[in-house]
Amino acid sequence: MMRHTISVLVNNQPGVLQRVSGLFGRRGYNIESITVGESEELGLSRMVIVTTGDENTLEQISKQLYKLIDVIKVVDLSANPMVARELALIKVNAEPAARPEILGIVETFRAAVVDIGPNSLIVQVVGDSDKIDAMVELLRPYGIRELSRTGATAMTRGSVR
Amino acid sequence: MNVETQQPKRSKEELMEKLRQPDHITGSEILLRSLLLEGVDCVFGYPGGAVLYIYDAMHGFSDFNHLLTRHEQGAIHAADGYARSTGKVGVCIATSGPGATNLVTGIATAYMDSVPLVVITGNVATNFIGTDAFQEADITGITMPITKHSYLVRDVNDLPRIIHEAFHIANSGRKGPVLIDIPKDVSAQKTIFEPVTGVSIRGYNPTVQPNKLQVDKLLKAIEEAERPVIIAGGGVVYADASEELIEFVNKTRIPITTTLLGLSGFPSAHELWLGMPGMHGTYAANTAIQNADLIISIGSRFDDRVTMRLDGFAPNVKKIAHIDVDPAEIGKNVKTDIPVVGDVKAVLEFANTKAKPAKSEAWIAQVQKNAAEFPLRYNDNNDELKPQFVIEMISETTGGEAIVTTDVGQHQMWAAQFYRFKNPRSLVTSGGLGTMGFGFPSAIGAQLGNPDKLVVSINGDGGVQMCAQELAICAINNIPVKVVIINNQVLGMVRQWQEIIYENRYSHIDLAGSPDFVKLAEAYGVKGLRATTKEEARKAWKEAMETPGPVVIDFVVPKGENVFPMVKAGDTISDMLMGDAE
Numbered sequence: 001m002m003r004h005t006i007s008v009l010v011n012n013q014p015g016v017l018q019r020v021s022g023l024f025g026r027r028g029y030n031i032e033s034i035t036v037g038e039s040e041e042l043g044l045s046r047m048v049i050v051t052t053g054d055e056n057t058l059e060q061i062s063k064q065l066y067k068l069i070d071v072i073k074v075v076d077l078s079a080n081p082m083v084a085r086e087l088a089l090i091k092v093n094a095e096p097a098a099r100p101e102i103l104g105i106v107e108t109f110r111a112a113v114v115d116i117g118p119n120s121l122i123v124q125v126v127g128d129s130d131k132i133d134a135m136v137e138l139l140r141p142y143g144i145r146e147l148s149r150t151g152a153t154a155m156t157r158g159s160v161r
Numbered sequence: 162m163n164v165e166t167q168q169p170k171r172s173k174e175e176l177m178e179k180l181r182q183p184d185h186i187t188g189s190e191i192l193l194r195s196l197l198l199e200g201v202d203c204v205f206g207y208p209g210g211a212v213l214y215i216y217d218a219m220h221g222f223s224d225f226n227h228l229l230t231r232h233e234q235g236a237i238h239a240a241d242g243y244a245r246s247t248g249k250v251g252v253c254i255a256t257s258g259p260g261a262t263n264l265v266t267g268i269a270t271a272y273m274d275s276v277p278l279v280v281i282t283g284n285v286a287t288n289f290i291g292t293d294a295f296q297e298a299d300i301t302g303i304t305m306p307i308t309k310h311s312y313l314v315r316d317v318n319d320l321p322r323i324i325h326e327a328f329h330i331a332n333s334g335r336k337g338p339v340l341i342d343i344p345k346d347v348s349a350q351k352t353i354f355e356p357v358t359g360v361s362i363r364g365y366n367p368t369v370q371p372n373k374l375q376v377d378k379l380l381k382a383i384e385e386a387e388r389p390v391i392i393a394g395g396g397v398v399y400a401d402a403s404e405e406l407i408e409f410v411n412k413t414r415i416p417i418t419t420t421l422l423g424l425s426g427f428p429s430a431h432e433l434w435l436g437m438p439g440m441h442g443t444y445a446a447n448t449a450i451q452n453a454d455l456i457i458s459i460g461s462r463f464d465d466r467v468t469m470r471l472d473g474f475a476p477n478v479k480k481i482a483h484i485d486v487d488p489a490e491i492g493k494n495v496k497t498d499i500p501v502v503g504d505v506k507a508v509l510e511f512a513n514t515k516a517k518p519a520k521s522e523a524w525i526a527q528v529q530k531n532a533a534e535f536p537l538r539y540n541d542n543n544d545e546l547k548p549q550f551v552i553e554m555i556s557e558t559t560g561g562e563a564i565v566t567t568d569v570g571q572h573q574m575w576a577a578q579f580y581r582f583k584n585p586r587s588l589v590t591s592g593g594l595g596t597m598g599f600g601f602p603s604a605i606g607a608q609l610g611n612p613d614k615l616v617v618s619i620n621g622d623g624g625v626q627m628c629a630q631e632l633a634i635c636a637i638n639n640i641p642v643k644v645v646i647i648n649n650q651v652l653g654m655v656r657q658w659q660e661i662i663y664e665n666r667y668s669h670i671d672l673a674g675s676p677d678f679v680k681l682a683e684a685y686g687v688k689g690l691r692a693t694t695k696e697e698a699r700k701a702w703k704e705a706m707e708t709p710g711p712v713v714i715d716f717v718v719p720k721g722e723n724v725f726p727m728v729k730a731g732d733t734i735s736d737m738l739m740g741d742a743e
Contacts, residue, residue: 011363011364014313015301015302015305015313018302018305019305022305022306023306026306056492059492060489060492060493063488063489064489066488066489067335067487067489068310069309069310069330069362069364069365070364071364072363072364073364
């Protein structure tokens, strides 16, 4: 089973996320993550969906997506060199004595501390999934109170379309 | 005096001219005007709270033809029958909540069979949406998987564009139902109405003309093929491509099998026609597919009722070509070597310009021998009235000129097997969803769309009871549908499966307690007839044909009859049970 990252340009209409996610659900396609936001063009949104499946499944996903009237363009980003990023906020236990160690990890990962509480920190990390997984593993021994990840957003490198 | 008769009659041109004038009117009036401008001549519906402004706008508007059914399911199946038999878009209207949810089965039926419908539902006022208000249902959400597209109208100014787009989407590309949900306040708001012409929907550009290189590949494969077979489906009928298909078959000399939805798309009398393939297909059709070296699917989607077990489907095939307007169908179930995306009519028109025959004469002799040795047959030794006999009688007396609608079950398969089809759009049947209750109301729509044709609705005693209440609208509107009931007093297809697959363990199939169908018809003011022998059957059918209005004919048949050939679920189409023919 291959992992694929698909970019879907859609009309920014109410219910469009439901149409897309519903299609995946009822046809038995997997969604590892889905992110949605505005695109470069007013009125259009871009969804980035990470899914798994063989080549036939990927082809069907693309064809079925194109059947939705609100879907304008579907691109298999992972067919070309691409940049994929996700963001995570990690609230980690941090008594004052433990903070220097944690800050050391944060600095190494080029992450950032975005909030400091009496005995906790919120760490913000941006990167590909592996980097975030690694960061989470390193912070786990200190006690992670809360973790929130966005799922990947992505685009192909350079001028490949 | 009826208000409607007070309006002076005007010509269609005068009416259209008036409707095109910009005017300050309500959303409801915009809807009615837009529907007329789209060429809609009959709407099926049922009023309720959320669509009262719409129904109020209809009051006294004699140019708008609305038929009040007795259940929303009747309305949408009627719209469906209208659409399938005419090629135009069927329209139905229902209120919010239960009215809208009663349409769900009909929407799914149309979606599975690619039937163009515009379904109008009312909804609670916009400020109540999402509050679980009285008779509120999220019908756009509920129907998302079973519509081609849907709209929830939030601004009355969008209404003209949305209606125009809905008709365009429903009736282009791969056709299908489009839902427009109109909140009550939107139907009441006034705005300046200017008719919309032209449509531009970014992201929706169905491919009509095929890639010519792909068609050339197909033609080359045909010339090389020794054992080619065409599987033609509903797409041929919907694209109005019957003539092109006949020309293609004559030029290429390829034996052809038509799926349930494709049956009327090719004349049964043609020498190269092998019958229907699949679960209840003919020996000749299934054997031809299993031995073919080239299969060409034309407007057919390799449904599991056709292919049965996929890993045993067409084991000798070297190439599969697939012509379909919906690219997502190509490669969905069966690996395709030559994909041709495009409108079936356009593809065949282009292919016919240079099609050459396959090397198929020996093959044709072989498949024709199979057809002669294993024809469809049934045990017709005694005077017992057999269901197949009834279908043959209808087929002969109508000369294949009637429009036949069927419900779902054994009678549907017998109609598919024993009725000889001649003209496209002369079979209206629920293929994909297999919807019981479809047969009779769809005939009402077919009759309204084809007032000069004979419409025969063939039903079982089970399915006819799912929408029998629509006899009322046949009676009061004198809609002359001939309602045939093949009455075997059981759920026949279920009984057949329980006999063959579940070892005679008959569970809850006895329809004892069904009404006396003659009296039921009479209770609605419709003529009712009954036949229990062949002679009575001929007499009753003759009387029905000679009766100008609607007639219900109850053909009482034995309950033990089965549909053969039959391929059991999980078997390949080589594994046909032949029944009496074995």
